[in-house]
Amino acid sequence: MPQPSLVTQDLTVRFGGHVAVDRVSCAFTPGELTAIVGPNGAGKTTYFNLISGQIRATSGRVTLMGRDISGLSPSARTEAGLGRAFQLTNLFPRLTVLENVRLVIQARERRGFNLWTMAMGHRDLIEEAEAVLDRVRLTALRDQNVSALSHGDQRKLEVAAMIALKPRVFMFDEPTAGMSVEEAPVILDLIAGIKADPAATVLLVEHKMDVIRSLADRIIVLHNGALVADGKPAEVMASAVVQEAYLGKELTDV
Amino acid sequence: MMRILSGDSPKSPVLAVLLALILLALAFAPFxxxxxxxxxTAARICIFIVLVASYDLLLGYGGIVSFAHTMFFGMGAYGVAIATARMGTGYPALAVGALAGMVAAGLVALLIALLSLRVRAIFFAMITLAIASAVAVLVSQLSAITGGEDGMNIRIPRELTPAFRLGEVMGTGINGKILNYYLVFFCCLALFLLMLRIVNSPFGRVLQAIRENAFRAEAIGYRVVLYRALATCLSAMIAALAGSLFAIWLRYVGPATTLGMEIMMDILLIVVIGGMGTMYGAVVGTAIFVLAQNYLKTLMGGMSEATSALPLIPDLLSPDRWLLWLGILFILSVYFFPTGIVGRLRGTR
Known part of the structure; x- marks a missing residue:
């Protein structure tokens, strides 16, 4: 059994009297794709925000590669090896497709405080960005502004940014939300490609059961902020408690 | 050529011609x-190009609204004045004053940035407004050091004053004032090219990314606060250098010429008219603005006389109404060029 790359220990956040995430302890290992499921409002995205640092935990710890990152800012956590894709598309709308990816690689390579050279002179960053765009098949749109892209292409670009970031832990929050039936498989193929790397830990918040069935090695279920089930997809899906109480009829339908 | 411009081409033939014209006119202005x-007027254009461009670095690239830019400008100017008063006339005093002004501006900017940039952008704007007002009051009260409301006259080396004569070139007498002009011109050119370099560097790209989506920039691993703080410092230091040049050129510094809210408003207007986040907008905007400020009155006087035979029109064109027309010009330009002159020229390419 490989060492876990990401561990949350009693992770909790309260907003006033409401406990959004309630003492969630969970370890994620490289080479594993974990789907995080649960009804709306179960705290899935909040749990993600606690891990990537957009929200500070009330109590509990987040450990990445054996290092406590609970007190770090989002950017420091990214530097430490965490990669986060957002549920609502979150890109630089008035910059080009290429620049969106190039900026990620520039951040990863820590060249942002370079004031004297020309950004376009860093050919290696541009070439790598082009290679990533090629992989996600966005090369034709490289000089378009992101705001001119279709929703599906924007989601693809978000995955491209994750690939460019090369984190140890990939966090996808409903990557196919709002995508058409034809577009979604492209994203899923890309995530499958990421998962194929045995060093990559992948966390995936997803509602679509067919997606979970085809990709997930493990499912954890959140309900009212608490972790209520954790196991192999078949086991969790078969669990009557989970089906009826927390996932509704969706599971049995599929 | 592209290396000098840091790979940032004007991207519009009209803009390229316009920039070349302004450069040539400023380079040979004395002749x-x-x-x-x-x-x-030419010297003022040079200095304001740098001042406005340094504000564009902050506002147009970093997306940070500051009202303290004239304060930094003033720090550079007062640095030169105070150093000359203490150390006596000479180039060392000018250098020490400019350097001290620049360092002081950088430190104050860093302090403001670290205190307020973590919070919301509007908070930064309010803090800068408060500090700038406080400093303006302080400068007018501490008359023992700053000369108060009267300001300070600066005795600069004789080689930079009209009294120093060198001879004649192309029918124009070369005197120290012209040497002084070229000092201003070349320093401003160098500072402008430096800023062009900064905005096209990896750092400049991060600033644009932060302006577009700070949340995202933070998420992909950029420490937004540090980038914003550095941008604030750089912008303040360059503004201070522009202030030093202004003081050397005018041989005078006072609250109204450097610290006034009117100048802050002028800077804001020029950035918006020229085009935010373009650098070249500062050049075109400043040239048009300063020319209008200085010559619109004269132009209107001429037009008023030329139309004296007609009813009403001479009254409308009376030189006394120049501010009205300047205001109308601004409203029209903002209405028709919401992305500024440079944005417009690049967009309609």
Whole structure:
């Protein structure tokens, strides 16, 4: 059994009297794709925000590669090896497709405080960005502004940014939300490609059961902020408690 | 050529011609437009290009609204004045004053940035407004150091004053004032090219990314606060250097010439008219703005006389109404060029 790359220990956040995430302890290992499921409002995205640092935990710890990152800012956590894709598309709308990816690689390579050279002179960053765009098949749109892209292409670009970031832990929050039936498989193929790397830990918040069935090695279920089930997809899906109480009829339908 | 411009081409033939014209006019101003008033205007254009461009670095690239830019400008100017008063006339005093002003501006900017940039952007704007007002009051009260409301006259080395004569080139007498102009011109050119380099560097790209989506920039691993703080410092230091040049050129510094809210408003207007986040907008905007400020009155006087035979029109064109027309010009330009002159020229390419 490989060492876990990401561990949350009693992770909790309260907003006033409401406990959004309630003492969630969970370890994620490289080479594993974990789907995080649960009804709306179960705290899935909040749990993600606690891990990537957009929200500070009330109590509990987040450990990445054996290092406590609970007190770090989002950017420091990214530097430490965490990669986060957002549920609502979150890109630089008035910059080009290429620049969106190039900026990620520039951040990863820590060249942002370079004031004297020309950004376009860093050919290696541009070439790598082009290679990533090629992989996600966005090369034709490289000089378009992101705001001119279709929703599906924007989601693809978000995955491209994750690939460019090369984190140890990939966090996808409903990557196919709002995508058409034809577009979604492209994203899923890309995530499958990421998962194929045995060093990559992948966390995936997803509602679509067919997606979970085809990709997930493990499912954890959140309900009212608490972790209520954790196991192999078949086991969790078969669990009557989970089906009826927390996932509704969706599971049995599929 | 592209190396000098840091790979940032004007991207519009009209803009390229316009920039070349402005550069040539400023480079040969003493010979093309003899006379002290036109030289005064040319020097003011040079200095304001740098001042406005340094504000564009902050606002147009970093997306940070500051009202303290004239304070930094003033720090550079007062640095030179105070150093000269203490150390006596000479180039060392000018250098020490400019350097001290620049360092002080950088430190104050860093302090403001670290205190307020973590919070919301509007908070930063309010803090800068408060500090700038406080400093303006302080400067007018501490008359023992700053000369108070009267300001300070600066005795600069004789080689930079009109009293120093060198001879004649192309029918124009070369004196120290012209040497002084070229000091201003070349320093401003170098500072502008430096800023062009900064905005096209990896750092400049991060600033644009932060302006577009700070949340995202933070998420992909950029420490937004540090980038914003550095941008604030750089912008303040360059503004201070522009202030030093202004003081050397005018041989005078006072609250109204450097610290006033009117100048802050002028800077804001020029950035918006020229085009935010373009750098070249500062050049075109400043040239048009300063020319209008200085010559619209004269132009209107001429037009008013030329139309004296007609009813009403001479009254409308009376030189006394120049501010009204300047205001109308601004409203029209903001209405028709919401992305500024440079944005417009690049967009309609």
């Amino acid at each position: 093309l437009f003899p006379g002290s008033r036109s030289l005064e």
